[in-house]
Amino acid sequence: MVAPKPPTMRRSPIIPKPSKWDNLEYNREYWDTYAKEWDKKKVGMDNADIVTEAQRVAYFQVLGDEWGNKTDVKKIVEEYIYPFIIQESIVGEIGVGGGRIASMVALHVKELYCFDISAKMLKKARGTLSYYTHVKYILLDQPKFSADLKEKFDFVYSFDVFVHLDLHMMWKYFNEIRHILKVDGKAFLHTTNLKAPDGWKHFASQKHYSVQHHYFISPEIIQILAEHAGLKIIKESNIDNSNFYLNRDYLFILQKTTNITPAIIQGLLNIQFCYANW
Numbered sequence: 001m002v003a004p005k006p007p008t009m010r011r012s013p014i015i016p017k018p019s020k021w022d023n024l025e026y027n028r029e030y031w032d033t034y035a036k037e038w039d040k041k042k043v044g045m046d047n048a049d050i051v052t053e054a055q056r057v058a059y060f061q062v063l064g065d066e067w068g069n070k071t072d073v074k075k076i077v078e079e080y081i082y083p084f085i086i087q088e089s090i091v092g093e094i095g096v097g098g099g100r101i102a103s104m105v106a107l108h109v110k111e112l113y114c115f116d117i118s119a120k121m122l123k124k125a126r127g128t129l130s131y132y133t134h135v136k137y138i139l140l141d142q143p144k145f146s147a148d149l150k151e152k153f154d155f156v157y158s159f160d161v162f163v164h165l166d167l168h169m170m171w172k173y174f175n176e177i178r179h180i181l182k183v184d185g186k187a188f189l190h191t192t193n194l195k196a197p198d199g200w201k202h203f204a205s206q207k208h209y210s211v212q213h214h215y216f217i218s219p220e221i222i223q224i225l226a227e228h229a230g231l232k233i234i235k236e237s238n239i240d241n242s243n244f245y246l247n248r249d250y251l252f253i254l255q256k257t258t259n260i261t262p263a264i265i266q267g268l269l270n271i272q273f274c275y276a277n278w
């Protein structure tokens with residue numbers, strides 16, 4: 001009998017730097033470069049109504065105005081941010097970018113913390129929001145907030161950011177958001193949605209995940225993350241073909257209803273089980 005040949009040894013793939021397996025490094029490299037090279041005269045725009053040079057000049061205010069369209073963004077801010085903040089609110093934005101959303105929020109809150117992993121994006125945000133003295137800028141070197149921010153926030157939001165994160169990164173942020181929210185505090189997040197018509201179209205047109213072209217999930221996956229993080233979904237988007245984002249993505253509000261996490265409950269159940277079997 002001829003012995004079967006051993007499988008040929010496969011060399012491990014050469015992983016380019018920054019490693020695409022490190023979602024934070026991959027995002028940081030991409031967004032630092034984006035901010036560095038951004039030129040409002042040349043950047044590609046989603047809004048097909050802006051054609052002439054004069055229209056472009058009138059339309060552009062900040063880095064980010066090239067994504068989606070401003071009317072649809074305004075509607076999202078009115079439905080998913082304004083109802084959840086008051087003048088006394090302490091608010092955080094994860095992934096502030098050039099300050100496109102923060103510039104619509106800053107005036108309406110007591111304190112605004114702008115977090116980002118990209119130093120170059122934070123610099124753009126500082127420029128956009130330079131008028132405000134109650135805005136703080138924090139460069140994150142990992143998906144983690146400092147201990148002094150525990151239960152500090154009434155509201156945390158992240159728009160057009162989670163669409164670029166992989167699922168492990170999202171899960172880390174779910175836990176971190178829970179950690180920095182006050183009890184009854186709320187968070188607005190925005191992810192991809194394979195169930196939405198333009199979400200599916202976008203996914204099906206790609207060969208593999210890349211930071212710029214989104215990481216695809218569906219609302220059911222968010223439900224699982226929320227349950228495990230001890231956060232409750234209290235509002236979610238419906239598909240709407242009149243809005244760029246609502247026809248493509250999933251938008252939702254989470255609420256922290258208690259300080260007791262599912263992990264604490266599980267720990268207590270384990271102790272009870274040990275005693276019962278002792």
Ligand SMILES: C[S@@+](CC[C@H](N)C(=O)[O-])C[C@H]1O[C@@H](n2cnc3c(N)ncnc32)[C@H](O)[C@@H]1O
Pocket residue numbers: 024027028031032063064094095096097098099100101115116117118121140143158159160161164165169
């Ligand atoms: C498409 S821009 C959106 C910026 C802004 N939220 C807006 O809507 O204009 C994505 C931003 O998320 C930031 N980002 C990417 N990964 C991140 C992470 N893991 N944690 C925090 N920010 C991140 C990027 O640096 C970039 O500024």
